[in-house]
Amino acid sequence: MARWKKGRGVAASWYGIARTATIDRAGAWVELDDGGTAKVVTGVTEIGEGILTVLAQVAAEELGVRPEDVTIGDNDTARSPEAAHAGATRQTYMIGNSVALASRDARSKLDAFLANHWGVSESSIKAFNGFIWSEGTNNRITMEEAVDLCKKNGVVPVGSASFTAFGTGLDPVDGSGAPWQTYVFGCQVAEVEVDTLTGEVQVLGMWAVHDVGRVINPRGVEGQIEGGIVQGLGQALMENYELHNGHTTTPSFSKYILPTALDVPQINCRLVQDIDPKSPLGAKGIGEPALVPTAPAIMNAIYDAIGVRISSLPATPEAILEALQRKAEGEVRLAS
Known part of the structure; x- marks a missing residue:
């Protein structure tokens, strides 16, 4: 019998976006400033997911300036x-949409002034990459010139907005309700190789397809998915926080094992842009949803490889060997 056995597993997931079963909201201020630059003020907290880059991209596109x-x-x-x-x-979903709406509010004041100044319709005003113009005419100036002209005539192109997502609790009797305003969906496939002698599991590859709504920063979204998969791999195979009489027995990374670069397989991402009709941007989110199907996909791949179902995480080598032993003992009993 071959010592190493390969298997593939698949898992699908869904995830609600924004706060659960309550009204979520966020606000922002945006101003087109001197020099054709822009400033955004909002209480957002950057924790490494790249939200500040996303907000700069959103504001730049809506205002017609460069992200930098x-x-x-x-x-x-x-x-x-x-x-x-x-x-x-x-x-x-929340802050990105509030910044988009506030940017549109600021632009509307600039556009209204220029339309009146040029004697054109407001809908003809377009802007991109630091330039603003009226379609079908020769009117074209830099954003710096437009803001300067606007302010010299007493108009400050500043905007404010808030975005709200509605949710309701679930009825305790029939389960009806709407805890989230929008959802994302995903599917992941894992390929593993299991050493039947030692119980070691090697994840050879991961394939992930996720619906994130409109993709604002593809590299950022892929990074979120890759990070979620790495975290899910640790959950599936390594991370095991243990307590004894109220005290941890895994107080350091020498005992609480995390994945390293040597444990991470090739991760292949595909993004599905199912636009959210309730979002001004059409975007949804991907932070936590990328983690959800990873461990189930790996567990299904282990089952496909060695025919035993691991129902408690993590699937350590000891757990794999114990499951294989139970399987062998069951097969012996059936044979007898």
Whole structure:
């Protein structure tokens, strides 16, 4: 019998975006400033997911300036609009949409002034990459010139907005309700190789397809998916926090094992853009959803490889060998 056995497993998932069973909200201020730059003020917290880059991209596209000309202001909530916490995969959905709406509010004031100044319709005003113009005419100036002209005539192109996501609790009797305003969906496939002698599991590859709504920053989304998969791999095979009489027996990384670069397989991502009709941006989110199907996919792959079902995480070598032993003993009893 071959010592190493390969298997593949698949798992699908769904995940609700923004706060659960309550009203979520976020606000922002945006101003087109001197020099054709822009500033955004919101109470957002960056925890490494790249939300500040996303907000700069959103504001730049909505305002018609370059991303590098957008400054994200002080996020002290004593001096900025509410953005709430960095969790529930809500940052892009809640703060991104509030920044988009505030940017549109600022642009509407600039566009209205230029339309009147040029004698054209407001709908003809377009802007991109630091230039603003009226379609079908020769009117074209830099954003710096447009803001200067606007302010010299007493108009400050500043905007504010908030975005709200509605949810309701679930009825305790029939389960009806709407705990989230939007959902994302995903599917992952894992390929593993199991050493039947030692119980070691090697994850050879992961394939992930996720619906994230409109993709604002593809590299950022792929990074979120890859990070979620690495975390899920640790959950599936290594991470095991243990307590004894109220005290941890895994107090350090010498006993609480995390994946390293040597444990991470090739990760292949595909993004599905199912636009959310309730989102001004059409975007949803991907922070936590990328983690959900990883461990189930790996467990299904282990089952495909060696025919034993691991129902408690992590699937350590000891757990694999114990499951194989139970399987062998069951086969012996059936044979007898």
